[in-house]
Amino acid sequence: MTECHGYAAKSADSPLEPFRFERRDVGDEDVRLDIAYCGICHSDVHMARNEWSSTPTTYPLVPGHEIAGRVSQVGKKVRKFKVGDLAGVGCLVDSCRRCPNCRRGLEQFCHAPATFTYNSMGKDGKPTYGGYSSAMVVDEAFALKIAAGLPLERVAPLLCAGITTYSPLKRHGVAKGSRVGVLGLGGLGHMAVKIAVAMGAEVTVLSGSKSKAPDAKRLGAHEFALTSDPAACQRLARRLDLIVDTVSAQHDLDVILNMLDVEGTLALVGASPKPLEFSAFSLIGGRRRLAGSLIGGLPETQEMLDFCAERKVLADVETIGVRDINAAYERLLKGDVRYRFSIDLKTLQP
């Protein structure tokens, strides 16, 4: 067994606290990753507090699926990694690898279904534990290569926030000159802006908070529009090709759909727990499309990491120690982080 220590939630209403646990031995196709940094994703908070009825939380829960570290042990059949390599793990740690979606590199939609990095059941019948911990043991097929020479605390959030926004931008054909809107400037939104800019798009940030305007420009956006200002929204009518909607609360889609040009697409990546409403006219009056996107498969996640490494696209982070995790959750819920917390796992006491 691989002895690990980390931080876990023991119930929906208790703070995260130190937790010792075991992971499987390093198998022939596994790598052991000593975790350097793990980003804090909004999903971690929802899951720690058992807020998603579709996926009830099993406790204790070790959250974290934005994991970056260094390979410290490899199984004898491992080909992709050697000891000392940098590696990352995102939201997935396994899948059936045989179903039509796995064969297409869409492991996130595995029929089996996929094994998620935490709050899932591993092939060994034991619960999976996430990256707020000292080490991971993962099949090499689900570990991603990280280029050397980048600050790992800023790479870690790419494993969820990066791929979640890269995937719809890529899928909907964003290229030089594409007119892209990003709704919501938080952890996901700030990555959407940086990646869309790196793809050559003209980017407009759509936000309900005026205070985000200077940051939008600093992150590379060309325009900023306040969604609570009807005149600003009207000026954007039929002006955008794609909008990536990162808002995870209920919001009005009609005003956003109206900003799309003919055959433009609104891609949802935020998961509002309450239903979203829109008028049919907002779609049919422009042959517009409403789409969704969920993280990305393994090949696309590697492609995103390589793209971001080449163009030096990294998350803006506030690095914290493990003792600050509970305070960080409260600040995250208030939107008080620019734009991702990254946990320094060196601060874990063995």
Ligand SMILES: [Zn+2]
């Ligand atoms: Zn996430």
Ligand SMILES: [Zn+2]
């Ligand atoms: Zn599958």
